[in-house]
Amino acid sequence: MAVVLLPGDGIGPEVAEAARSALAVLAPDLELEEHPFGAAAIRAQGTPLSDATLEACRRAEAVLKGPIGDPEFDAADVRPEQGLLRLRAELGVYANLRPAAAEGVDLLIVRELVGGLYFGARGTRPDGTVFDTCEYHPREVERIARRAFQLARARRGRLTSVDKANVLETSRMWRRVVRETARDYADVELDDMLVDNAAMQLASAPGRFDVIVTDNMFGDILSDLAAAVTGGLGLAPSASLSDSGPGLYEPVHGSAPDIAGRGVANPTAMLRSTALMLEHALGLRQEARRLEEAVDAALARAPTPDLGGSATTQEFTAAVVSALTAGEPARTL
Ligand code: NAD
Numbered sequence: 001m002a003v004v005l006l007p008g009d010g011i012g013p014e015v016a017e018a019a020r021s022a023l024a025v026l027a028p029d030l031e032l033e034e035h036p037f038g039a040a041a042i043r044a045q046g047t048p049l050s051d052a053t054l055e056a057c058r059r060a061e062a063v064l065k066g067p068i069g070d071p072e073f074d075a076a077d078v079r080p081e082q083g084l085l086r087l088r089a090e091l092g093v094y095a096n097l098r099p100a101a102a103e104g105v106d107l108l109i110v111r112e113l114v115g116g117l118y119f120g121a122r123g124t125r126p127d128g129t130v131f132d133t134c135e136y137h138p139r140e141v142e143r144i145a146r147r148a149f150q151l152a153r154a155r156r157g158r159l160t161s162v163d164k165a166n167v168l169e170t171s172r173m174w175r176r177v178v179r180e181t182a183r184d185y186a187d188v189e190l191d192d193m194l195v196d197n198a199a200m201q202l203a204s205a206p207g208r209f210d211v212i213v214t215d216n217m218f219g220d221i222l223s224d225l226a227a228a229v230t231g232g233l234g235l236a237p238s239a240s241l242s243d244s245g246p247g248l249y250e251p252v253h254g255s256a257p258d259i260a261g262r263g264v265a266n267p268t269a270m271l272r273s274t275a276l277m278l279e280h281a282l283g284l285r286q287e288a289r290r291l292e293e294a295v296d297a298a299l300a301r302a303p304t305p306d307l308g309g310s311a312t313t314q315e316f317t318a319a320v321v322s323a324l325t326a327g328e329p330a331r332t333l
Contacts, residue, residue, distance in 0.1 A: 048083025111219025
């Protein structure tokens with residue numbers, strides 16, 4: 001089994017090192033193939049995503065990616081973010097999974113990632129009016145719905161489909177297709193919710209949700225809201241999945257240039273993304289659970305400065321490794 005590790009930019013290499021340490025304990029036989037990506041790759045190879053890196057990603061079981069981005073390239077013609085958009089498109093990862101958990105809350109947002117408002121026709125009319133259009137084919141809705149039903153089935157069996165069916169045609173079709181798809185998943189309890197109500201419920205009673213499935217833009221906004229009510233973006237992992245090829249596992253946060261190189265980055269989101277990879281790509285559910293528990297233990301014992309603590313990235317990682325190896329014979333890492 002090989003996983004491609006793209007450490008990325010800024011704090012990326014620092015949090016990637018934490019993932020490496022955890023995987024050394026949990027999956028010692030796993031081969032980690034490292035490639036430059038983002039600004040690091042522009043510097044080394046002249047492009048944020050070289051053909052060799054893309055080929056390695058396509059062949060891998062999974063791609064574990066640190067954040068990318070560097071202010072140096074903000075105004076450049078060749079930018080790190082172009083590599084990320086291309087990688088997502090090339091891997092066809094249409095299902096973006098964003099779990100959010102805290103005291104009394106354990107929910108999963110399944111966001112459609114490659115359609116809708118962000119990919120529909122856009123332009124400027126002769127009179128100066130600017131437009132973006134939300135477009136979905138029923139096939140695109142069905143495939144994300146199926147993915148969400150399967151995920152709900154493996155959890156608490158409750159799925160909330162979020163739309164704006166009182167206003168939008170795409171939402172009415174979305175709701176119809178999700179309901180039709182529900183016939184194949186009689187063991188999952190489905191309810192529909194309008195997006196404005198969903199935002200209010202997420203802010204005031206997030207504990208009521210199990211799995212939420214929604215379109216690209218609603219998912220973009222609701223998942224950040226869910227992250228905010230469960231501890232902040234710095235803790236939030238994500239997995240982006242296709243039907244057959246490798247998935248892309250990455251923290252939601254960026255490369256944090258303001259703290260890069262100081263050794264104080266919080267590696268939680270990267271480690272939780274690693275847990276998602278263990279579960280979804282490698283079928284190592286128990287190991288994923290162990291990693292999540294070890295991260296929770298480290299968050300309580302050795303919080304990093306962004307959480308009001310004083311632990312360095314290395315100290316936090318050591319706390320994770322120590323929680324993982326508790327009860328195991330001592331080993332050199
Ligand atoms: P950011 O997420 O990098 O940082 C926002 C704030 O959160 C900063 O103060 C930062 O120090 C803090 N922060 C973020 N992650 C942290 C962590 N793990 N530990 C401790 N503190 C953390 O967002 P930004 O500053 O808007 O963007 C910086 C760069 O990252 C930009 O180039 C942007 O394009 C890029 N970016 C990349 C991705 C990605 O790779 N998927 C996602 C978002 C932003």
